[in-house]
Amino acid sequence: MTINFDEYKKKYPNTQRENLIHILQEIQDECGYLSEDAITWVSRYFNLPASKIYGLATFYNYFCFSPRGKYHIEICEGTSCQLKAARATIKEFEKVLKISNGQTTKNGMFSFQVVPCLGACGIAPVVKINNEYYSHVMPSQVNSIIEHYINIDENE
Structure with missing residues (x-):
């Protein structure tokens, strides 16, 4: 699945950290999981290391990093x-x-x-x-x- 990251840039034009969880949730809702590409894009967009994004996402049970079943x-x-x-x-x-x-x-x-x-x-x-x-x-x-x-x- 191809993610249109430009849509997220429009919806969340500022890169304040309060938007970080919202973007991650929306990406997961759209794709069913957080891919490596998604983590990398979010990392670059927020100017944070990918390890920080991954660390944040792994803290919450909501997020997953491989496709879920139907x-x-x-x-x-x-x-x-x-x-x-x-x-x-x-x-x-x-x-x-x-x-x-x-x-x-x-x-x-x-x-x-x-x-x-x-x-x-x-x-x-x-x-x-x-x-x-x-x-x-x-x-x-x-x-x-x-x-x-x-x-x-x-x-x-």
């Missing part, structure tokens, strides 16, 4: 989720999808990320797929959740 799975490992067997659910997702944390399936359908907290402690353990939350997810439910998305994809 269905991005986030599994919470916050305290409430950990107390209710989130680790076993994480391992089951890894087993079923045959990928590890931060990876995308070969067909590009699923990506998987363990996150510190999804802010839904009352429904722990919680899984978020794109913008849909699943509550009280146990390892025995993982196959049916994945099959649900496979069926959606086949019917499109």
Whole structure:
């Protein structure tokens, strides 16, 4: 995907640091991830080392540096989720999808990320797929959740 960086220059004509996160978010929203080219462009535009841009982006769970799957799975490992067997659910997702944390399936359908907290402690353990939350997810439910998305994809 080719990014039209001129559009970002027009939208954010000043290179004050308060615009840095906004530009990174918009680039990721447009492309699905922050590419090396995007990090380099932002670095040059803000006159900051690429390592600073990368360091900032890695601080936030929102940003990713490789393409996400069509269905991005986030599994919470916050305290409430950990107390209710989130680790076993994480391992089951890894087993079923045959990928590890931060990876995308070969067909590009699923990506998987363990996150510190999804802010839904009352429904722990919680899984978020794109913008849909699943509550009280146990390892025995993982196959049916994945099959649900496979069926959606086949019917499109």
